[in-house]
Amino acid sequence: MSSRRMITVEGNEAVASVAHRLSEVIAIYPITPSSPMGESADEWSSKDQQNIWGVVPQVVEMQSEAGAAGAVHGALQAGALTTTFTASQGLLLMIPNMYKIAGELTPYCMHVTARTIASHGLSIFGDHSDVMAVRQTGFGMLASASVQEAHDLACIGTSASLKARVPFLHFFDGFRTSHEVAKIEELTNDDLREMIDEDLVAGMRERALTPDNPVLRGTAQNPDVFFQMQEARNSYHDACPGIVQDTMDKFASLTGRKYGLFDYVGHPEAEKVVVIMCSGAETVEQTSAYLNGAGEKTGVIKVRLFRPFSLDHFISALPTSVRAIAVLDRAKELGALGEPLYQDVATALFQAKLRGMRSAGADPVVIGGRYGLASKEFSPAMAKAGFDELGHDNPKQNFSVGVTDDVTGLSLEVDDAFDIESDSVTRAVFFGLGSDGTVGANKNSIKIIAENTDNDAQGYFVYDSKKAGAITISHLRFSPDSLNSPYLIKEADFLACHQFNLLDQQDVLRYARKGATFLLNAPCGKDAAWDKLSRSVQQAIIEKELKFYVIDADAVAEKAGMGRRINTVMQTCFFAISGVLERDEAIAQIKGAIKKTYGSKGQKVVDLNFAAVDQTLANLHEISVPGQVTANRDRPxxxxxxxxxxxxxxxxxxxxxxxxxxxxxxxxVDGTWPLxxxxxxRRNLAREIPVWIEELCIQCNKCALVCPHAAIRVKAYAEKELEGAPASFKSMDYKGKEFGDGTKYTVQVAPEDCTGCKLCVRVCPGKDKANPERLSLEMKPQTPLRDDEAENFGFFLSLPETDRSKLKPNVKLSQFCQPLFEFSGACLGCGETPYIKLITQLYGDRVMIANATGCSS
Ligand code: SF4
Ligand code: SF4
Structure with missing residues (x-):
């Protein structure tokens, strides 16, 4: 038996690692947040990485999840060990094939990053709406609560399915688990071989459709026989829970990690119990332990096998002392008497009573509620609210926790001051922008600490669905003890703001505990940094007694030849001042990580990063914080x-x-939103924006056509309209004949909406003949231009719009029409939004545009 190693991975990779090693065919179609599993599997197969049988799994990408499910069904019928990964609407597209796969008693385990389903609006974030919508298909359903569990249950699901002949859907929380970085013990190939019974694999292959032993499967049936065949499978589902528990027991003897179908954790004579599945169970467990330490009698049942729901195992897990049960569902079933897990628990207790399975005594009160929809935070304070509700005389039924429901009054009161974080945990929070390297650098830091110390480490990254350019908040924990905290940090020991502008947009310092270290990337340099802060930021630094450090990371990166990539600089600062690792050791580790990460890109890139590390230390400064606020401006x-x-x-x-x-x-109430x-x-994402050099412009309007955000525009207007124009507003004579003599023309950028993608510059044909490199659009730093150009853009908008009905619909003239799709949150350089914008210019408000849910919505 080879020895196991500790690895630091995201939940998706932890699952894909097992799935890839236990599959022969992997049919994929990407959907957030499951896509990294398919991407990893594809990458590994492309590098000829083999499964435990020495074969490279065949990875096929289909045209949709429906296609992926069809491919899975076909491969399974041909006797191949098969898997797929999906989420949300993607899972719904698989439903027809899931009924077939289950109806044909096919061993199979698929992996789902549980995510909500678009209803009144689209959301890419996590809850159990998708998996609850397939609980009727006949699949077994295994729920994992952490990255380690997801790794382990991926194996247990595949193994149990072979014996039970019930297919499994293994799920875990989208983002909260799928994208959490954690230190886990990796299962070896020997472990996986031990868990997979080769006779059962052979049995599966013998049942495959083959010309050597032809049978008919997938018949059409009439009312006389269909019903009986539905009932004929009962014994398989009846036996399934026992098989899963046996598999879990075998796994425990192999690895030491024990799992139960329903694991009870808490006071041996608990009176209040919460029933819950996935990552929220960890939060409730920690909260329960804290409350029990304060004299309460509470506990939690963590549901691992949701389908088939085993009455016997559930009742055995429930303490006989329980007086009140709160069932927490991460899904909402409109119109139902309760959410799915609540309904099963209520039914289980009712049936247990009928069968005399519980000893005499008062029947427990059972209430159900919702939490955490679409990745809404589920904190220990919210878990406590659930326990508290069970102590009330008339606890709320169908409650919600985590929102303030001032309409139907269903929400529970939450004590925001309640905090259970241990002092042994070092907590760090980082503010950055999507694509600025902050998240990547933090993942790297976690690996360095987790893999080079005995500390446990955890990283969770809060993203905005706007992707590139939106704010990211990284939550990192390090501890000598095991970390099981799937909730956000409330108060950090170390807080970093990688983008100065964010201080004016958000209350960044709300995350700092008293006496914390605060690191700021200040492009103005150390001497001007304090004066650039707003009153509220200065006030918070003084009141919280923060140790305040600044660095001009952009200047250091630029000087080191790394352009805009400040991630190495900021990461070095973190290690230099956070005290998580001894400073010299940390710097050596960073350099080691740089070698590993950039080695394949050549020594030059490695050297640039090394130089950035060295220059960082020379340019990092602690600021002596004045005793009082000196700023005369507040956050805008x-x-x-x-x-x-x-x-x-x-x-x-x-x-x-x-x-x-x-x-x-x-x-x-119905998702209708004003236009x-x-x-x-005002996102102010661009470091540089295009500046119009009018004498080089040929008035082609291509810049306006390609801009994904309608952030550069053109207008032709009568000269008299220039009355009252700001001094820096630019215009020139219009060269075309469409609008008559004396017409003026302007190309104007919206400085605070431009993302700096440079598409307009790339497409611009206006050139200086003497110097063809010099174009009619030139990128220049945004900050010094911002105020003037914002005023110019305001004036530009006040100029009359052109009547679109009088213009020919060609590239040039279409751009004189007002875009009705503007300032989209799409990624930099999006190729889709310019078309939607163009349609609105061509057809105005007499058009309806339908699109699939996803990026462009
Ligand atoms: S740089 Fe990009 S976002 Fe900015 S105006 Fe040009 S095309 Fe639009
Ligand atoms: S693309 Fe260049 S030449 Fe054409 S209108 Fe825009 S600025 Fe002028």
């Missing part, structure tokens, strides 16, 4: 006063990172 309002009420009351809260505080009553709200959001 999120949206201007002239914004509509809805924008001020709802959208502005979301932009400020305070959307969680909005009550239910703030929202439209034109994006123009109030």
């Amino acid at each position: 309002p999120v949206v201007p006063d002239q914004a509509p009420d809805f924008v001020k009351q709802v959208t502005a809260m979301m932009m400020a990172g305070k959307g969680d505080l909005l009550p239910v009553s703030a929202f439209p 034109g709200t994006t123009k109030w959001e």
Whole structure:
């Protein structure tokens, strides 16, 4: 038996590692947040990585999840060990094949990053809406609560399925588990071989469809026989829970990690019990332990096998002392008496009573509620609210926890001050922007610490679905003890802000505990940094007694030849001042990691990164914090006063990172949203924006055509309209004949909405003949231009719009029409949004555009 190693991986990779080694065919189609599993499997097979039988799994990407499910069904019928990965709508597209696979008693284990389903709006985030929508298909359903569990249950699901002949859907929380980085013990190939019974694999192959032994499968049946055949499979589902438990027991004897179908953890004479599955179970377990330490009698049942739901195992797990049970579902079933897990628990207790399975005594009160929909945070304070509710005389039924429901009054009160974090845990929070390297650097730091010390490590990254350019908040924990904290950090020991502008957009310092270390990337340099801060930021630094460090990371990266990539610089700062590792050792480790990461790109890239590390230490400064606030400006309002009420009351809260505080009553009931709200959001993502050099412009309007965000625009207008124009507003005579003599022409950028993608510059044909490198659009730093150009853009918008009905629909003239699709949150350089924008320019508001859910919505 080869020895096992500790690895630091994301949940998706932990699962894919087992799935790839236990499969011959892997049919995939990408969907967030499951895509990394398919990508890993594809990469490994492309590198000829073999499964435990010495064969490279065949990875096939289909045109949709329906196609992937069809391919899976076909491969299974041909006797191949097969898997797939999916989530959300992708899983729904697989439902017809899932019924077939289950109906044909086919061993199979698929892996799902549980994610919500688009309803009133699309959300890419995690809950159990998708998996609850397939619980009727006949699949066994295994729920994992952590990265280690997801790794382990991926193996247990495959192994048990071979024996039970029941296919399994193995699921874990999208993002919270799928994207959490954790230190786990890796299963070896020997472990996997031990867990897979070759006779059962042979049995599966013998049942495959083959010309050597032809049979008919997939018949059409009439009312006379279909029903009986549905019932004929009962014994397989009846036996399945016992087989899964046997498999878990075998796994425990092999690895020492014990799992039960329903694992009870808590006070031996618990009176209040919460029933829950997936990552929330860890939060409830920690909260219960804390409450028991304070004299309460609480416990949690962690559901691992949700289908088939075993009455015997559930009742055995439930303490006989229980007086009240709260069932927490991460899904909402509109119109039902309760959510899915609640219904099963209520039915189980009812049946147990009928069968006399529970000893005499008062029947427990059972209530059910919802938590964590679409990755809404589920904290220990919320878990405590569930336990507290069980102590009330008339506990709420169908409650919600984590939102303020001021409409139907179903939400539980949550004590936000409740905190159970241990002092032994070092907590660090980092603010960055998507694609600025912050998340990548933090993943790297976790690996360095986890793999070179005895510390346990955990990383979780809060993303915005706007992807590139949106705010990312990284939550990192390090501890000499085991970490099981699938919730966000409330108060950090170390706080870093990698983008200076974010301090004006959000209350970044809310995450700092008293006496914490605060690291700021200040492009203004150390001497000007304090004066550049707003009053509220200065106030927080003083009141919280923060140790305040600054570095001009952009300048250091630039000087080191790394352009805009500040990740190595900021990572070095973290290790230099956080004290998580001894400084010299940390620097050596960073350099080791650089070699590993960039070695394949050549020594030059490695050397650039080494230089950045060395220069960082020379440019990192602690700021002596004055005793009082000196700034005379405060954080600017999120949206201007002239914004509509809805924008001020709802959208502005979301932009400020305070959307969680909005009550239910703030929202439209059916997902209908007012138009034109994006123009109030000033993202200020671009470090450089295009500047128009009018004498080189040939007025082709291609810049406006290609811009994905409608952030560069053109107008032709009468000269008199220039009255009152700002001094820096540019214009030139219009060269075309469409609008008559005396027409003026302007190309104008919206400086705070431009993302700096440079598409407009790339397409610009206006050249200086003497110097063809010099174009009519030139990228220049945004900050010094911002105020003037914002005023110019405001004036530009006040110029009259052109009547689109009078223009020929060609490339040039279409751009004189007002775009009705503007400032999209799409990624930099998106190829899809310019078309949607163009359609609105061609057809105005007399058009309906339908699109699939996903990126462009
Ligand atoms: S740089 Fe990109 S976002 Fe900015 S104006 Fe040009 S095309 Fe639009
Ligand atoms: S693409 Fe260049 S030449 Fe054409 S209108 Fe824009 S700035 Fe002028």
